[in-house]
Structure formats: structure tokens, C-alpha cells
Amino acid sequence: MRVPALLDEPAGHELDDHDRKLFSDVQRHGWHVVAIPAENDIPGWSFTVGLTHSFGVPELAIFGLSDDIRYTSLNIIGEFARAGEAPQLGSRLSGVLEGYDIVARAVDSAWNRAMFGYARWFYRQREPEFLECVWPDLSGRFPWEPEFEARHQRLQPALWTTPAQAP
Secondary structure (H helix, E strand, O other), X not given: OOOOOOOOOOOOOOOOHHHHHHHHHHHHHOOEEEEEOOEOOEOOEEEEEOHHHHHOOOEEEXXXXXXXXXXXXXXXXXXXXXXXXXXXXXXXXXXXXXXXEEEEEEOOHHHHHHHOHHHHHHOOOOOOOEEEEEOOOOOOOOOOOOOOOHHHHOOOOOOOOOOOOOO
């Protein structure tokens, strides 16, 4: 599939190396992965920019795993999108995390400004739709299921809730 021509550079904004890399990746691959490293007691997260532009599907976010696993997971799912098999809301995805499924949950758009600013910049302040790729604990239970391991709870914010409702 050929990626559509990119949007023009934002008016009044000189692109830096990160911006040029983002545009290049979207043009070449269809998306770019942004990594936010863990800091102090805040877990790291990664998200895509470009899937909506290139394939008409929601952007993706994943939290709390290592940088490499987050990056690889989003790229695997990006390849699913390229092949016409993008995750659907609530769908379970196999073949992303070895031995475990992940579930795609809709992100409440109230989180976009705080969590996905670079995507908002790319889309000219339009609110891109996001899906959070939620992973289970070692027993295969998800955060909304009984007996989910509490030690993993803080690693995955419940972005499918509003900020006021989030634990």
C-alpha cells in the first residue's frame, strides 16, 4: 500500500530533527513510534503517529513495559494495520506479546492533550482517536478483571475512563 502524500509543514514552525524523522517514518512506513521514557515513579509509554493518516485507523498507545517491548509491539500492530487487520475496539490481539493476548480499549479523548501532544501537533490540533493496547498480568488477567495483580495496576493507566474516573 502506498502512503498518501503528507500534510504540508505546519505554518510558522521550523522542523527539528525529531519532526523530520516523524514525517520521514510516516512517509516511508506509514507511522512513527514516539517513546516517553519512565521517569521517577511514572511508567514509560509509547504511541504511534501516522496510522490514522496512512491507513484510516486509530493511533495506538501502550504503557508500562520496557522501551523495546513497547516499540516492537506497536510496530507489529502497525504491520497488522498495513495488512488491513488493524485492531478493533475490544478485540484481543495474538502474536504481539509472546504467550499473551492484548486487548484494544478506546482512549477517552480527554487524555490526548496530556499524553499524546506530538500526535495532536502532527494532526494540526485535531483530536486523533487512540486505542490503548492493554496487556494482562502473568496469569492472563486484565486490569478490569478480578484478581488482576495489583503491582501491575500503576503501570497501565485506565485511559478508557475519564481522567476524573481513573484510579
